Amino acid sequence: MTMSDQILFSIDEAFEELSPAQLPDRHASDTSSPSSSTFHRYQIETQTTPDIVPYPSRFRVKVKKHGLIGLLLKELFEYKGNFQVALSRPCVYGVFSRAVGGLAPREELCVGCLRCTVQYPNIVQIHPNPELQRLGDTFVKPEYIDTIMYEARDGRVPVRGAGYRGLFGGEGWDGLWTDMSEIVRPTRDGIHGREFISSAVDIGEKPAFLRFDERGEVVGPVPTVITTQVPFLFDIPAYTTQTKLLLPILSEAARQIETLVIVPIQSVIELSLTGQHVVPLVAPESLSWLDRLSWSPSMFMLDGWDRECFDTLRRRYPDTITCVRVPMDTNLVELAQQGVRVFHLTANYHGYSGDQFVIDLILQAHQSLMDAGVREEVTLIGSGGIILAEHVPKAIICGLDAVALDVALAVALQARFSGECIDREMASLSFPRLNTDWGVQRLKNLAAAWRNQLLEVMGAMGMREVRRLRGEIGRCMFQKDLEWEIFAELGEEGSGT
Amino acid sequence: MRHNGKTAETLIIAKHQEALHRGFLTWPGLAYDRPPAMGDARWTADLILATWIQAETGRPPDNGLEYQVGCSGGGFDALTFKFLPGEQWIPEQEAIDTSISLNRRPYDRKIEIPVPWYGAGMSFGSISEQIMQARAIAARQWGTFTCTGEGGYPESLVPYREHVITQVATGMFGVREETILWAPIIEFKYAQGAKPGLGGHLLGDKTTASVAKMRESVPWVSLFSPFPFHSVYSVEDHKKHIDWVKTINPNALVSVKVSTPTDVDMVAVGSYYAGAHIIQVDGGYGGTGAAPEIAKKNIAMPIELAIPKVHRFLVQEGIRGEVVLMASGGIRTADDIAKIIALGADGCVLGTTELVALGCTRCSNCERGRGCPFGLTTTDPHLSQLVDPNWGAERIGRLYASFQMQLRDILCRLGLRSVQELRGRMDLLNYRGEQGGHHGAGAIH
Numbered sequence: 001m002t003m004s005d006q007i008l009f010s011i012d013e014a015f016e017e018l019s020p021a022q023l024p025d026r027h028a029s030d031t032s033s034p035s036s037s038t039f040h041r042y043q044i045e046t047q048t049t050p051d052i053v054p055y056p057s058r059f060r061v062k063v064k065k066h067g068l069i070g071l072l073l074k075e076l077f078e079y080k081g082n083f084q085v086a087l088s089r090p091c092v093y094g095v096f097s098r099a100v101g102g103l104a105p106r107e108e109l110c111v112g113c114l115r116c117t118v119q120y121p122n123i124v125q126i127h128p129n130p131e132l133q134r135l136g137d138t139f140v141k142p143e144y145i146d147t148i149m150y151e152a153r154d155g156r157v158p159v160r161g162a163g164y165r166g167l168f169g170g171e172g173w174d175g176l177w178t179d180m181s182e183i184v185r186p187t188r189d190g191i192h193g194r195e196f197i198s199s200a201v202d203i204g205e206k207p208a209f210l211r212f213d214e215r216g217e218v219v220g221p222v223p224t225v226i227t228t229q230v231p232f233l234f235d236i237p238a239y240t241t242q243t244k245l246l247l248p249i250l251s252e253a254a255r256q257i258e259t260l261v262i263v264p265i266q267s268v269i270e271l272s273l274t275g276q277h278v279v280p281l282v283a284p285e286s287l288s289w290l291d292r293l294s295w296s297p298s299m300f301m302l303d304g305w306d307r308e309c310f311d312t313l314r315r316r317y318p319d320t321i322t323c324v325r326v327p328m329d330t331n332l333v334e335l336a337q338q339g340v341r342v343f344h345l346t347a348n349y350h351g352y353s354g355d356q357f358v359i360d361l362i363l364q365a366h367q368s369l370m371d372a373g374v375r376e377e378v379t380l381i382g383s384g385g386i387i388l389a390e391h392v393p394k395a396i397i398c399g400l401d402a403v404a405l406d407v408a409l410a411v412a413l414q415a416r417f418s419g420e421c422i423d424r425e426m427a428s429l430s431f432p433r434l435n436t437d438w439g440v441q442r443l444k445n446l447a448a449a450w451r452n453q454l455l456e457v458m459g460a461m462g463m464r465e466v467r468r469l470r471g472e473i474g475r476c477m478f479q480k481d482l483e484w485e486i487f488a489e490l491g492e493e494g495s496g497t
Numbered sequence: 498m499r500h501n502g503k504t505a506e507t508l509i510i511a512k513h514q515e516a517l518h519r520g521f522l523t524w525p526g527l528a529y530d531r532p533p534a535m536g537d538a539r540w541t542a543d544l545i546l547a548t549w550i551q552a553e554t555g556r557p558p559d560n561g562l563e564y565q566v567g568c569s570g571g572g573f574d575a576l577t578f579k580f581l582p583g584e585q586w587i588p589e590q591e592a593i594d595t596s597i598s599l600n601r602r603p604y605d606r607k608i609e610i611p612v613p614w615y616g617a618g619m620s621f622g623s624i625s626e627q628i629m630q631a632r633a634i635a636a637r638q639w640g641t642f643t644c645t646g647e648g649g650y651p652e653s654l655v656p657y658r659e660h661v662i663t664q665v666a667t668g669m670f671g672v673r674e675e676t677i678l679w680a681p682i683i684e685f686k687y688a689q690g691a692k693p694g695l696g697g698h699l700l701g702d703k704t705t706a707s708v709a710k711m712r713e714s715v716p717w718v719s720l721f722s723p724f725p726f727h728s729v730y731s732v733e734d735h736k737k738h739i740d741w742v743k744t745i746n747p748n749a750l751v752s753v754k755v756s757t758p759t760d761v762d763m764v765a766v767g768s769y770y771a772g773a774h775i776i777q778v779d780g781g782y783g784g785t786g787a788a789p790e791i792a793k794k795n796i797a798m799p800i801e802l803a804i805p806k807v808h809r810f811l812v813q814e815g816i817r818g819e820v821v822l823m824a825s826g827g828i829r830t831a832d833d834i835a836k837i838i839a840l841g842a843d844g845c846v847l848g849t850t851e852l853v854a855l856g857c858t859r860c861s862n863c864e865r866g867r868g869c870p871f872g873l874t875t876t877d878p879h880l881s882q883l884v885d886p887n888w889g890a891e892r893i894g895r896l897y898a899s900f901q902m903q904l905r906d907i908l909c910r911l912g913l914r915s916v917q918e919l920r921g922r923m924d925l926l927n928y929r930g931e932q933g934g935h936h937g938a939g940a941i942h
Contacts, residue, residue: 079508082508085505085508085512092880093865093866093870111865112534112862113858113870114534115858115871118517118856118871119520121520121524122529126532126533127534157791158789159787159864161864161874163785163827163849164539164781164782164784164794165537165538165861167569167570168569168570168571168572168575168799169571169799176795178795179759180756180758180797182688182694390794453789456695456789459694459724460724460792461694462694482802483802489923490928
């Protein structure tokens with residue numbers, strides 16, 4: 001082996017995230033899958049994927065047509081018939097670019113710059129489109145939907161000018177800021193394309209230590225993990241939407257992204273979904289479907305804690321990880337003592353379990369496992385209330401290893417809400433007529449945009465691995481704490497002289 | 498076709514300029530109420546229109562427009578002053594000093610500015626040359642400063658060089674020996690609030706031939722100022738940077754612009770020991786250029802929380818008296834200026850506010866296509882002609898006059914004769930956080 005061979009070999013090893021045994025789809029014949037013999041720098045392919053049902057324009061352009069004609073005539077007179085000057089239009093985005101100009105504005109091109117209305121307030125007014133304001137529900141706000149649609153359409157990080165436009169802080173995720181480092185290692189993979197930041201996470205059972213015999217061979221439990229290339233999984237969709245069109249889209253997108261998708265075992269069988277990226281969801285009443293499963297998944301998910309069911313799965317599939325899906329306020333230490341090592345903690349779609357928001361619940365779950373001394377052995381996946389890219393690093397900072405996405409995926413596929421979309425059982429979502437290629441690409445675009453935003457956040461911190469972000473609450477700042485620290489000594493209004 | 502000897506292009510620009518100027522006057526008069534699609538939680542339609550009025554008249558509005566706070570539910574918008582009863586106010590005939598010094602060290606050049614603010618760094622490329630000139634003219638008229646940002650030093654700014662800060666950032670665009678020599682103040686930009694830890698980024702669409710030439714690059718490619726300075730990994734490295742520019746220009750003061758991480762107080766102390774005269778802390782909610790939305794909203798803390806933290810730590814370290822602390826990132830009004838000084842800053846740095854005075858509607862499309870349709874954040878040769886530098890300078894100057902008047906009024910009601918007396922007087926403030934925060938609920942204003 002020459003020196004250059006050695007160097008190449010070490011670089012390959014450094015960047016290769018997956019061993020062949022850990023590849024997401026051992027059964028797939030996809031030749032583009034990475035292998036240990038080739039360098040594989042993980043990336044998600046994006047491609048502009050337009051909406052299949054028209055998305056409301058952001059603004060309504062209301063033009064007083066008589067006023068406009070009057071203005072044109074006046075200007076034609078003023079500029080002595082110079083059409084070029086009289087017909088020159090204020091909009092630089094093409095809203096008035098039709099031959100008839102402002103008489104038939106192209107609302108879909110309006111970006112709300114307001115230049116037209118500033119110049120001609122008596123003729124044109126720009127209004128926010130009420131149709132857009134009606135999208136979503138009380139938690140999934142219209143602006144969230146707008147963001148997700150952009151991400152799913154283009155696969156790009158939303159970038160805008162002129163600073164922040166929102167509230168100072170707020171409830172839930174908005175009351176949390178992530179940290180940055182003034183002087184950090186050059187950990188940038190996004191726009192600057194330099195060093196690699198890993199977004200891979202390990203899901204599985206990790207013993208606290210290894211035991212070796214006198215020959216140096218490992219004896220006793222060894223880590224059993226699945227490495228996903230992004231710290232987000234695809235959760236089972238709402239009951240009303242678990243169709244034979246939607247589930248294969250989720251499955252194929254998960255396979256291509258190299259993550260996992262959770263699917264009820266009945267659907268796995270009925271739709272013939274296979275592959276190591278498919279995680280069958282098993283409930284005690286659906287245990288009998290295991291008999292019809294002809295392959296061995298990398299992970300099962302048990303819907304709710306059931307000792308007997310858990311033991312059955314472990315016995316029948318000793319090499320498969322068993323994850324237990326429980327509400328986020330469950331006592332995890334008790335279950336960990338009974339041998340559970342992978343948890344999927346669930347809150348409702350608005351991020352609540354009981355009357356607590358997920359941030360507090362994740363912090364409590366993480367801390368309880370830390371106190372019991374088993375946090376390093378356990379994997380925590382969480383879902384509920386994670387609707388924007390920024391929620392992913394925040395949830396991980398609070399203590400999750402990975403998150404599972406639900407409503408955000410539906411929004412990317414242009415699902416429409418009917419009323420409040422609170423939980424999997426009650427949510428009423430309607431999808432357009434789905435096309436597999438379109439749907440898969442939309443989800444890939446969303447995943448790429450979210451991953452790139454995760455890299456932005458980690459790059460700002462100077463972190464190279466999302467694994468290291470888990471539970472690093474020193475990497476975030478809580479509004480409540482900072483306000484207390486800074487403003488506690490101030491009085492309330494009216495307390496002054 | 499010519500009309501009165503003018504080309505069609507000249508006529509088109511004149512036509513739109515005139516219509517825009519008319520609009521800047523008409524809308525704040527509320528003849529059509531507020532534009533329905535204008536404003537957001539931080540910059541409400543009222544604040545934008547009120548800024549237009551101040552840029553026109555040099556006074557705050559008297560027609561009911563809210564010109565002091567936005568509706569963001571926290572920070573500046575939840576802070577109020579504990580004004581004294583009327584009989585304890587400073588008598589009208591007494592002068593109230595609004596000046597601050599930009600060098601509190603016992604050595605090096607003394608620079609004093611008559612108002613506790615100067616203009617923020619906005620690069621050529623992110624804004625037009627006309628806007629840079631307007632800001633420089635206003636800075637000279639007011640005896641304060643503007644800043645080049647990191648995009649080079651256009652020739653047209655040279656006549657105003659005594660009032661222009663040269664910014665040095667990681668891309669080193671436009672950093673040459675003469676631009677260091679010209680500068681009374683040199684600003685090292687380590688990070689910026691809108692995209693902390695992410696560096697600068699000028700999108701390809703805005704890298705026109707003139708911008709590329711200024712930055713010694715090629716047109717139509719995205720230009721990055723990568724984060725961080727690879728030559729700086731310690732306070733000692735930081736000091737080397739400062740020694741380097743001081744060797745070239747010993748007369749210059751040095752400012753250090755940093756963002757607001759959780760340890761911003763430690764960073765400030767490090768900068769002091771490295772020899773900085775001015776520490777500019779840039780909060781996350783400001784910024785004028787394009788930035789990822791995730792960064793603006795989520796990374797690093799707002800300036801209202803960072804400044805008291807830094808101020809207190811500098812006091813504890815016994816060095817507060819030797820360093821000038823300037824705040825930036827989301828300061829919109831005269832009230833915000835007074836509040837941030839009460840929270841511990843010496844003064845502040847204005848960016849977006851100046852652009853709003855020139856007609857910005859905060860539509861957030863700065864990065865899109867040809868850039869700002871109002872001719873502000875653009876280098877498009879046609880759009881940038883919408884702003885005449887002298888017109889712009891007058892508007893910025895009148896906004897400054899209005900801010901100074903309001904600042905004096907606030908000081909008068911607090912019984913203070915100088916803005917310097919206000920620094921760190923948190924005891925003169927009340928705070929109510931969002932939904933009441935920890936101090937109970939109530940309307941903001």
